[in-house]
Amino acid sequence: MTAEPSGYERALDLFEAVVRGVPCDGWDSPSPCAGWSARDVIGHVIEGQREIIALAAAEEPPAAVDEPGKLTGPDPLESWREARTQCAEALTEQALARPIPFGGFGELPLRDLLDTYVLELLVHAWDLARSNGQAVRLDGDLVHHAFNTAQVVGASMRSQGLIGPALVPPRGAGELTRLLAFLGRRETAGAQ
Template identity: 35%
Template sequence: MTAALLYTRAVSVFDGVLRAVPADRQAAPTPCAGWDVRALVNHVVGEDLWAAELLAGRTIAGVGTAFDGDLLGDAPLETWSVAAEAAGKALADVADDAVVALSAGPTPVDEYLRQLAADHLVHAWDLATAAGTNLRLDSDLVAAVSRWFAPVEDAYRVHGMIGPRPLVPADAEPQELLLAMFGRSEALAAAERFGAAFDTRDVNAVMAAMTGDCVFESTAPPGGERHSGADAVRAAWQRFFAEAGEHRFTTEETIVAGDRVVVRWRYDWPAGHVRGVDLLRVRGGLVAEKLAYVKG
């Protein structure tokens, strides 16, 4: 895949995700520490406004502070569209052997476009995660970005451009591995999405966060119950929410190890409380197994 095509397709993925983000999620946190949805979109918009200028041959000094601060104003989508279109037009006019004046020094346009593509693709996942969606990235894009990033991953991490790589299984799926390379944990995102859905007592949202062949082991006395398959698990949630009354789960600690997530929680109801743990197994960004254990 050419760098230009990779970039264009990654921009399209980001565009589709952004347009699907609910209006009330602008302040939702993203997997990028310190960035909510609006801050992340502002970053990507700025990146494409810069791309339009740099691909046209301008320098960083020449652009100056034009793209500092808030770029979105009252029309984030419209601003994004203008930025993406400007970058696309500049790309159409640039020569394949052109060199771009980046802060790191003169950089071949092919390399610059692959950097941009990676940022748009990973941030598309960040954005979807902030919106509560399990985004499955195109396998060709995942493969292309992974091939480009593998030789430079360590250098990016040394310079503080990405976070620590979380542990992933030896047989991790390509998307899970790519996200880990960029310091993201798909398992943690899945656990948090499941927890958010559970807190709303929305059975449909809970099931949307689980696989079709999911398993749930409950803490129902005396020895717990095991529910296998989406229909059985859905029925278990329906009974639980119908019978629970006034209750509240509070997450006290979350530990991620590969495709496993341990969630330590406290469960309160008017007459008392208990503490327990969930052992979650994640597959494809969804909870495949939830094993619950409780201590009175």
């Protein structure tokens, strides 16, 4: 990748740090995503990298898989690293400038779409950490960026069933707790 979209690389690094923290026997642990294990969460994020690769090549993204956990192979960390490397290689300056349809918002350059992808990486890093009881400190700037993105795309995501109904955060809650509540998750372990 020739130029870093805002926060995207830091969000990838944060996600990978959480992936490295999952013990070998922790991939089948339930995650805060209803019906998904830790393996499904990482498979879903690998699937996202494949979608970005297709967009970078001006191709139709592959259809979503029913069981994202199958994308992890026997070594989820290695599968993640391979998908991340392939995606980085696809993100040339030309690809980053390519206009991409963005729901009801029209088109935007792929570089800008990756700015919105920080939300996906950050929230699924949290999901993965919660599935295995990892303590993870999320970058405050990334949380702020992700929350702003969520407020723009949240209604569309909610109407597609991609996130749950917004919850009311506790009084005086920090921005991460408010972001999670907006996405229908509670900051406590095991709750969505």
